[in-house]
Amino acid sequence: MDYDTPLFFHVMQYAAAADRDVIDLVSGGPDWEPPAPLREGLREFADADPAEFQYPPSDGLRALREEIAARRGVDVDRVVVTNGAGEANYLAMAGALERDAGNEILLTDPVYPYYPGKARMLGADVRLVPVAEDGGLDVAAMREAASADTAAVLVNTPNNPTGAVYDADTMAAVADLAAEHDAVLISDEVYDHYDFSGRFESALSVDGDRAVVTNSFSKSMAVTGLRVGYGIFPPELADAARTRHMLVNVTGARPSQAAVLRALRETGPEYYEASRDLLCERIDAFTDALDAAGAEYVVPEGAFYVFARFEGFPGTLENVERLVDEAGVACMPGDTFGSYDEWVRFALVSPRAEEAAERLADYDGF
Amino acid sequence: MDYDTPLFFHVMQYAAAADRDVIDLVSGGPDWEPPAPLREGLREFADADPAEFQYPPSDGLRALREEIAARRGVDVDRVVVTNGAGEANYLAMAGALERDAGNEILLTDPVYPYYPGKARMLGADVRLVPVAEDGGLDVAAMREAASADTAAVLVNTPNNPTGAVYDADTMAAVADLAAEHDAVLISDEVYDHYDFSGRFESALSVDGDRAVVTNSFSKSMAVTGLRVGYGIFPPELADAARTRHMLVNVTGARPSQAAVLRALRETGPEYYEASRDLLCERIDAFTDALDAAGAEYVVPEGAFYVFARFEGFPGTLENVERLVDEAGVACMPGDTFGSYDEWVRFALVSPRAEEAAERLADYDGF
Missing domain, CATH: 3.90.1150.10 (Aspartate Aminotransferase, domain 1)
Structure with a gap:
């Protein structure tokens, strides 16, 4: 590379x-x-017992995973806490490629540059599909581009760089086209707290059992440097994600996870x-x-x-x-x-x- | 997987x-x-300006990399701060395999189980070479096992699980055999502060320009959950390590890096x-x-x-x-x-x- x-x-x-x-x-x-409770969580951690300074569980503090699972309405076994959404997207792409159901990853153009970078590092072919005039997803063009070689379709909503938000119909359509080609829909939703349209729809709502949804607290809590993200994986991809996460990173940073957990519990709307x-x-x-x-x-x-x-x-x-x-x-x-x-x-x-x-x-x- | x-x-x-x-x-x-300054570093971070909560440089806080480089006597460009030594070992193996100079990774038997796990995840062949009776490295057996297909020889000194410490002659010999087969010597030295023999020798001392040395503050500062490690890469492998680190993790956790930096500066022998x-x-x-x-x-x-x-x-x-x-x-x-x-x-x-x-x-x- x-x-x-x-x-x-x-x-x-x-x-x-x-x-x-x-x-x-x-x-x-x-x-x-x-959030103020996040700073408070760091202060609390600084005074914790030495045992708290040791490895958290590889897939994240149990209480943090439970908090995420409850908020997202999924089984806790599907939640893997990662080093930011960046790692979650990497795990999702790797999992999609390991299924041996295609070697191509479909992305939009314009695209957040880490996506094609990760895909190519993993040995995938990348196909960029131009967005519609208004910056929204061109579902027809996506459908045209998808094939038996499509391993994953990755979307980012709300979108970086266009600011587009994909509505429920769009998400359902892209989930359908992924399903038709036995591809994994990966939906990076790190900007979900910044939806000005009221039309944001998580992939969890339209394709809850098949999609990988990635997210983080970096943007919603203004802490990109804490590195706490997560992936919600379909049951059949969760264990592979957990294994790769363990082999690459062992686990994530515990002070960050503890601080985010406290902020998640105590921060109001x-x-x-x-x-x-x-x-x-x-x-x-x-x-x-x-x-x-x-x-x-x-x-x-x-x-x-x-x-x-x-x-x-x-x-x-x-x-x-x-x-x-x-x-x-x-x-x-x-x-x-x-x-x-x-x-x-x-x-x-x-x-x-x-x-x-x-x-x-x-x-x-x- | x-x-x-x-x-x-x-x-x-x-x-x-x-x-x-x-x-x-x-x-x-x-x-x-x-160390007390590490707790102090976390407290200080909790009160820092919001800008401090954002992404540190991908390869780690500059001051931390400089502190590491000065202590290890290497150019700062060779230092990549990672999510623990676990990630540094992953980057090192991936870099060795990307050289297209072999697909096999030589390890000792007994072996820390993450090493073969990482190697196989990266598509490498793994060869385990039994250690000597006293738990030390059997250099002759290593030499016997090495071949044109050897991409890397990974050693861990002081060793988990045997507690063996490899002396200067052993390290020089394993560096030589790696060089003979155009393989990368990867030396995981996370227990370097726990040498009871006085004979520990870093690979940096015997093969400074070619070896990858991995380490972390997890064991030396009793903070396995903070996830601050590093790799010192040869100049020709440093950029590939940096790229992979960026694509997998974006960057590491900043509160942890800030706390380790303070502890590194203020903790006495x-x-x-x-x-x-x-x-x-x-x-x-x-x-x-x-x-x-x-x-x-x-x-x-x-x-x-x-x-x-x-x-x-x-x-x-x-x-x-x-x-x-x-x-x-x-x-x-x-x-x-x-x-x-x-x-x-x-x-x-x-x-x-x-x-x-x-x-x-x-x-x-x-």
């Missing part, structure tokens, strides 16, 4: 080295407070509502500014991002660097996400998102 | 369900206090000496009791374990369960570790290790 310094890292370094003030809208780590409201306000202000700048963009129905294009200003790395230098705004070049090299992605996880929007509206280089 | 409930888990459950008091010498999680002295005392008392019980055992030169056999009492699961029920001592059956089904392993990480020894000395079922 080749190692390329991830492009987001390059852009962040370029922005940091710039000879001016730059607002960083590159990466997807929230800028707001984690107002915490999540406040984060969602904050993002909604930022998105409104940001898209107003994009309108003023004459940009085209996908109206986000969920998640943290605005995927946009500026006429005559393709989202190349060169132009992204120009935006840093001339507008003081850092974003991600579009070809990171597949074949969308005309586009750029703004992550609205900065308290200065609105100020960045004003800078873009005022920028005369487009 | 098949998932077997790990045998250690089965024995621990059997011991917990027993209708009597049982001393658990099954798993290898230390029972003593972590007396902490490590005290743990080593405690273990030495336990091993002396335990082996005295084994003498009284007429057992054969490998005299541990390092690590936490005593690998022993009782004449006429093979280390089957059935006999291990008898020891639980009749002697009140729980240990690991030997065939967990390869073909040593006559043997059992005692992990001396219980404040009641000495009491367990007395129970064994008094037991009349052998």
Whole structure:
């Protein structure tokens, strides 16, 4: 495997080295407070008995798995706590490929770049299927692309980078097409707390027994660095996921799991509502500014991002660097996400998102 | 892959369900206090700015990597912080196999069971080479077993389960034989702080540019549940390790890394000496009791374990369960570790290790 310094890292370094003030809208780590009980959980852990500092069960603290299972309405045996949703997606893809029912993984284009990276590392063929004009899933195109060689169809809803949210009909259709080809539907739902459309539907609701649903507390609790995610696996894939998790990682970090467990139990809906409201306000202000700048963009129905294009200003790395230098705004070049090299992605996880929007509206280089 | 409930888990459950008091010498999680600065580091983290709760760099906090690199005398670019040594060993094996210079991984017999598990998950062939009578590495047998198909030779020193420590000549010889076959030497040195022989030699000292050295703070700081380990990779394997780490785990847990960093900086040698002295005392008392019980055992030169056999009492699961029920001592059956089904392993990480020894000395079922 080749190692390329991830492009987001390059852009962040370029922005940091710039000879001016730059607002960083590159990466997807929230800028707001984690829940107070999460901090309290870390403090409590710091004073715990030495036995608490030793290996938790490989598939996660039992109480955390039970809490997740109860909230998701699934049997606890189907829940594997992972090192973030990143590991859960890796386990899900590996499990789908080990079934020997195809070697191809279907993804959308644009795509979160870790997905094709993981798939190729596992030896899979990757097929990218362009999304619909509005950023939503093009179910007909997905159906066209699926074949006997399809091992898995992976969707991400709410979506990074487009902000699309897939409704119940869409989820049912993609579950059906996966089933028709004996493929595993993998649904990465890490942004499920950031659905502004009210139409989000988990794959668990439409294909509860067959789909792998991955998630984490990274985004919902604003703690991407704690590395607590989970997969809910169909019974026939759960043991393989558990085995691979054990062989790769032994287990996950216990202070993080203990803190998330406490936060999960003690955090009320107002915490999540406040984060969602904050993002909604930022998105409104940001898209107003994009309108003023004459940009085209996908109206986000969920998640943290605005995927946009500026006429005559393709989202190349060169132009992204120009935006840093001339507008003081850092974003991600579009070809990171597949074949969308005309586009750029703004992550609205900065308290200065609105100020960045004003800078873009005022920028005369487009 | 098949998932077997790990045998250690089965024995621990059997011991917990027993209708009597049982001393658990099954798993290898230390029972003593972590360093005080580590607890302090967790407390400090709990109060940190929200930005500290977000993704650390994928290959670990820069300051932690620098601290490790300085202590080990290597370039910081060679250090990848991992989710425990377990992940570092996985990355090392994967990197060795990706070189397309063989598909076989040489291991010792007895062997820590995760090694063959990881190797087979990665599609490698596994060859187990019996150790010498005294538990040490049989270099001649290793040399005999090595071939053009050897991708990696993995050694663990101080050793789990035998307690053997490989001296400088042994390490140089195994490094040579790896080099002769264009294989990667992987040296798992997680017990390096528990060398009672004074003869421990890191692979870094004898084969610094070619070997992969894996380690963690799990054992040295008594924090197996924090999941902070690292690999020191040769320059030509470091980027592949970084890429795989990023694709599997994105990054490791930041509270754990921050706490370990503080502990690494502020913990004096007396902490490590005290743990080593405690273990030495336990091993002396335990082996005295084994003498009284007429057992054969490998005299541990390092690590936490005593690998022993009782004449006429093979280390089957059935006999291990008898020891639980009749002697009140729980240990690991030997065939967990390869073909040593006559043997059992005692992990001396219980404040009641000495009491367990007395129970064994008094037991009349052998």
